[in-house]
Amino acid sequence: MIHPTTTRPMSRLKIAMWLAAAALLLAPAVAMRFTTEVVWTASDFAFAAILLFGSLTAFELVSRRTPAMAWRLAIGATLLGAVLLVWVNAAVGIDGSEDNPVNLVFYAIAAASLVVAGVLAIKAPRR
Template sequence: MFLGIIAVSRSGKWLFSRIAQDLLRTLRPARGHAGATFNHTEGKAMSGQMGEAREQRRNWVRVVIWGLAGSLFLLPLVAMQLTSEMNWDAFDFLVWGTMLLVACGTYELISRLSPNRRYRAATGVAIVAGFLTFWINGAVGMVGDEDNVYNLLFLAAIAVGAVLALVSWFRPRGMARALYAAAAIHAGTALYALASGADGLGSVLALCFALPYVLAGALFSRSAQQVEAAAAASDVP
């Protein structure tokens, strides 16, 4: 009788232990699944917050850019009220407005291709450098007057860079090559003009305008490295 009670007691403990173990096995995956669901939900929320912050920052930059463009468009009109030397007609304002619209619109289009800050910064630097080069050459000319052949070569550097960027479909590595090519053509033209004695001061100033192209190329290269590193990290199992 006593041995039977012990056997029943032992079997009861074994049965209780087995039930408890089965229950724990059942609960462990559920906890893991709940934790994974929580982490996934939390990650989506954080990603959404970061996306909203990025969008707000981009909207702020757009407001600044278009506001600055509007101010620059009105600047000649203000200057005409202050001095008689500034005498623009409707065609001048049309050309000026078209230049500003093309520059800002180009930045809008290209900067949307990548959320990378360096990519967007490089786009801005390249567009500002090209805009100033085009404007100065059309107004007074970098080397000599606006009809000097060297100034046409400076514009050719912009055209070559734009074509190479389009051929590369605006990928960061291709954009870097395009900007380096534009910088090489621009700097080579300025150095040749300086060596030939065409316009010493103008040639030196024109040479300085190659630096923004180099800076933009370096930023695009850095952006390409970040994109490639992120792609490599995502491929790691």
């Protein structure tokens, strides 16, 4: 029997998710070495890191609440959709440029999807 204070080892899928997020964050840094078309500032890297690692941390915390794979997939898909919506909207804007005020609606949609993920986490069957 595992002692209650003993942590369970991370699964290969979780390790792959964290490594994929790190690779996504490192890709622009590598691209900046080879081309002048990619220009990220420190704040761009900070924004991406908070977005990627924050969403993965939220997924980790929420997925521990339920053993059901269907609930984990629903919560993960919701978080992924919110992350992609925010990333695209911040990068180039969905309606015109990123400075267009209409794009604020898409941030509201992303926030609503995070609320849905939270509700799913609350309603999910417990372990």
